Amino acid sequence: MKPHVAISIGDLNGVGIELALRKHKKIKEWCKPIYCINKEMLSQASALLNLKIPTDFKLFATKGEFVIEPGIVDAKAGQYSFDSFNDAIKLTEDGITKAMVTLPINKEAWSKAGIDFKGHTEVLRKHFKKDAIMMLGCSKMFVALYTEHMALKNVAKQFNLKQLTQFLLDFHKCIHPKSKVAVLGLNPHASDNGVLGNEEELIIQAVNQVNKKLKKEVFTQPMVPDTAFTKFNRKNHTYYIAMYHDQGLIPLKALYFEQSINVSLNLPVIRTSVDHGTAFDIAYKKQANAKSYLNAIKEAVRLTHK
Numbered sequence: 001m002k003p004h005v006a007i008s009i010g011d012l013n014g015v016g017i018e019l020a021l022r023k024h025k026k027i028k029e030w031c032k033p034i035y036c037i038n039k040e041m042l043s044q045a046s047a048l049l050n051l052k053i054p055t056d057f058k059l060f061a062t063k064g065e066f067v068i069e070p071g072i073v074d075a076k077a078g079q080y081s082f083d084s085f086n087d088a089i090k091l092t093e094d095g096i097t098k099a100m101v102t103l104p105i106n107k108e109a110w111s112k113a114g115i116d117f118k119g120h121t122e123v124l125r126k127h128f129k130k131d132a133i134m135m136l137g138c139s140k141m142f143v144a145l146y147t148e149h150m151a152l153k154n155v156a157k158q159f160n161l162k163q164l165t166q167f168l169l170d171f172h173k174c175i176h177p178k179s180k181v182a183v184l185g186l187n188p189h190a191s192d193n194g195v196l197g198n199e200e201e202l203i204i205q206a207v208n209q210v211n212k213k214l215k216k217e218v219f220t221q222p223m224v225p226d227t228a229f230t231k232f233n234r235k236n237h238t239y240y241i242a243m244y245h246d247q248g249l250i251p252l253k254a255l256y257f258e259q260s261i262n263v264s265l266n267l268p269v270i271r272t273s274v275d276h277g278t279a280f281d282i283a284y285k286k287q288a289n290a291k292s293y294l295n296a297i298k299e300a301v302r303l304t305h306k
């Protein structure tokens with residue numbers, strides 16, 4: 001049976017709605033989508049895009065109305081995308097939908113709207129009171145992020161043994177990796193044994209504790225970040241643990257931007273997302289590549305059957 005999937009509509013000044021309208025027919029082959037957007041906002045977007053609204057485009061009417069301005073950072077669009085996301089959470093939590101897929105939001109628009117979260121993952125973490133793990137990737141390579149939406153100057157402060165150990169255990173519980181998981185160091189050259197920082201000492205302790213507990217060498221010792229993603233290393237590893245956002249997402253998006261998706265781990269609900277943002281530069285220009293969106297839907301559906 002095809003599962004119902006809630007789709008939060010993302011920032012309506014960005015590319016999300018175009019993907020939803022263009023790919024409705026395709027995703028209907030895999031699921032029964034419910035789009036969190038009201039008729040008025042949908043009509044506005046479809047007129048701007050000159051794309052017809054499919055007759056079977058089922059809506060959950062997220063409240064609110066504003067004038068769509070393609071490519072503009074706007075508090076009202078930020079608020080609407082946040083409300084749409086919360087509706088998708090509710091539908092999924094209530095069991096009306098079996099999974100949710102999120103179209104991209106704009107963090108600056110959320111901030112302008114006074115929303116006290118950086119992105120979807122932080123909302124999910126607070127809502128479900130669980131340490132959600134942000135993982136992005138595709139079948140060739142996945143990267144889970146130990147720290148994510150924070151200023152670089154704060155990253156090193158996040159290193160503590162208990163938290164990193166729990167992160168690795170949670171990751172293992174969610175993924176059950178079949179090959180050895182590559183754990184990156186934080187510092188250049190993984191600190192060269194303490195010459196360039198000392199966070200690797202703590203990473204070693206966490207890895208050793210977790211491997212011991214799992215009675216298996218699941219996680220590597222901290223790898224040198226600048227060579228961890230060479231083609232030779234990628235042959236041996238599908239899953240990577242990156243210590244901060246760009247350490248993992250620069251290589252992933254350089255290699256597999258089109259096809260990758262974002263999956264939230266360690267939650268009681270299924271949530272996947274595109275790996276790209278609002279792409280304001282191409283909003284309403286019908287240039288957006290839909291592969292990540294289609295893959296996000298496919299993965300959400302696959303997870304409902306697990």
Ligand SMILES: NC(=O)c1ccc[n+]([C@@H]2O[C@H](COP(=O)([O-])OP(=O)(O)OC[C@H]3O[C@@H](n4cnc5c(N)ncnc54)[C@H](O)[C@@H]3O)[C@@H](O)[C@H]2O)c1
Binds near residue numbers: 281
């Ligand atoms: N899933 C999400 O909600 C999500 C993910 C990433 C970024 N963001 C947010 O989106 C906003 C814009 O982010 P950004 O500019 O850093 O990244 P972006 O992914 O929106 O755009 C980066 C570049 O990639 C291109 N691009 C993005 N998606 C594309 C697609 N589907 N097809 C073709 N080209 C595409 C854009 O045109 C742009 O040149 C920020 O607020 C960011 O935080 C949200």
Ligand SMILES: N[C@H](C(=O)O)[C@H](O)COP(=O)(O)O
Binds near residue numbers: 121
């Ligand atoms: N870090 C993600 C990326 O670069 O694609 C993105 O900002 C989305 O994060 P959320 O799923 O938490 O909104």
